[in-house]
Amino acid sequence: MNSYHPPGNNYVGQTHRSAGMVMDLKRLGASFPTRLSFIRRLIRRIMQEKWSITRISFDLDDNGFGQAIYQLEIDDKVYSFVVFADYLDPEQRSDRVIAEKWDMTATLCEGPVSDTQLQSLKENVPLQEKGRVSSNCLVLTRANKSQRNFEYVVGKLAQGQQPSSRSMADVGYLYRTTAVYGSGKFGMADWQKVSHIYKTFASPFAAEMFTCFLIREFSLDQAEHLARRRNPVTAIHLDPALKRYIGIGNATGLGMAPYLINHPLLIENWINIRETALNAVLNQSMPDANGLHNLLALCRKARQHFAEATIDDEIQTRKNSTLLDHLQELITELENGTLKLSNWSDILELASDRWSLETQEILVSILIEIHADLVDDLPQVTTVDEHYPLRPAMRLTELRSRIEQKYDWALRYDFSKDDEYALFWYRSVEKMEPRLGVRKTEPGSDRETPLGIAHAVQSSFKALSSFMETNQDGLVGEFVLAHPEHRAIIRRIQTMSETTYGEIRANLYHADTLPLNLLRCKLSFFGVGKFSPRSRFWVRNIMFQGAPIIADIGQDFQDDWCFPLAPIEADAPA
């Protein structure tokens, strides 16, 4: 049982849950988006700042192939989202990073696009990793149509009918992105440039998420365009409520996993923001009648949201089913008034005693959601100086003490056991795709990607202990001179031992490692929903489902689009 006792009133920057609890990989793999997730924040900005987004060119043929340009004008700058829609041989349709062709490819770049630039983009963007773009490009991406949904929606609209919301609930999108590149890849603008010059996008993944928002818009426009071309007489527009319910799909694979391990300060920051928000709720709010009413309403909405989800994966389906049961238990107790809460911590304690990890974590999201007034103005993640300097003047006794205290979890694994040292991570010659191999049977462990933090910490700790037998009063600088192979992990330890979160407490070499947990952790911070695992290694999910569309900008905005529900159909029984 985990104990919840709020630590005083200085909540800003203070956190409540321990790193041992929060950074457990299974719990991270049960994370849900919150109102602080990147997509939620982006939508708030778009709506509150009334971003001016215009479709300035839409040259698609009868088959929907061609190019389109959308422009954002903001803060004296113009950004162009340039899309190329092409024929895709069904044989070449793949979500994998190793695919070579896609239904659509796109880039987000700064400035209006001249004819010369457009030609250069046309020659490079559809090639994706094999092309080059210039340093005024912020994002390079591609997406494929949903085979189940796209043609169905076009057909219905062409016949003058709205697609059924049930069908939309099954899939939830018309296009699915398979890669969204930023941060200087393929010649694009570095993050440093984005954060200093393209300040509209100077928050984590803002340009990437905005690009996905525009892919969603393009997918809706393209579907309507095709319906009109198919039957100009009968074709109708998609109902705005359905448009909002249609998100943009995403397929995420192992590529995201190394990112989480290689950016611990960033992860520290992301987790800290969420945990600080939770702490603010626990410290500043009491479960009064209004709070309990909001909790009940959101639990009901969340339950219906998950009840409407169609997930193919057996394990995730079971988890969702458990989540539904547990949410129903809570809803019943709230409805009956049998749940006695003296503070919000009680409900988290109750959840940790009785309910699944997913139920516990969704309650964290719900508590944050119903306290917008307390959390929305907390300090936002802007840029994190990801600097892990070696501190050579540190005494070895201090270093050893830090490892024993902060990395005790890493010292517990027994890597002499086959299971603990079973897997290795590597990059394939095929587009450097990250993959997992079995150490004893597959080639490539001599070129493994060093993601085993626990293993590296143990190795350095052993070397350190041995070195200290004759250098008890030595300095870190002396140790790394003798053991340069441990320099990288030592400077990581020195920095991260001064933080709370950041290190994911897991042995990623273990035979039962579930990379999905890593992916879901990161995706939840992005703000995506409806996680639908396709294997241990990759997951489909939906972004922006329920979010406003471009046509909504400038209208009244209620920031309550989390846990989106399928729209009620006009002819459905009341």
Added chain:
Amino acid sequence: MTGTSLSCSYNELSALLRRFFEALTGGRGDYATAAKSVCWLELRGLDGIRQLVADKDNYQQEVRPLTDIVSSESTPYSVDLSGRGVFYDGFLVFDTAIGFAMHGAALVYHIDCEGDPRFVLPGLVLCSDAGLFATVCWTNEDGASMSVASITPGSKNPTLSFIADKISDLSHKIMLAVSQDAAFTQQALLDTGIDLKTTRVQSSITPKEFQERVDASLVNGISVNREDLSILSSIADRVLVESSDQSRKGAGD
């Protein structure tokens, strides 16, 4: 972008260099810091990649401790980096220098190496970050001129001066002085025969000018020779593992 060069982003170059160093050391060394050192020079227009390509054979498939080649019991310490990868071993020299200097020591190193000594410049920033003064000087490859660089605590960039005359006969290639005391590093430079107050300095790059170079590189990209990139890539690609039906399953097939 021209025919012989390619405009790269900092992140792109950094990732390539990390793979390059990883390939050469089997992932056991601090390849991220080595990559950062090369990028540090590139961002400032100081040809880090050109030097790396020229010295690439010195980077071994192992990480060799430096301890056995640091000779002499007390300062000045002698370090011989000949035949070694300077971007790998150079910052290890700074590690010990900073470690001891932060505990009050004042140190002078005499470093021998092959090729361009500018690899030491990123190390000066490590000193500055640690709140230390540092000065280096060396005889340029033309054998007739010299370079002096120094940094003060908290500065993100050093001052680099070019001296038209060879006014010091350094038997070793590089003199490095590190201390909490500015007077010590100034005296160490004077001891080599160089007095910047009286010496004819041909040109200097100030910290502000270095920062302007960095800013320009981040905005416009870093122009890198395509042939050098190709050489680095071919080595970096050694970390990639051949594909097979079995390996594709390790990504979700």
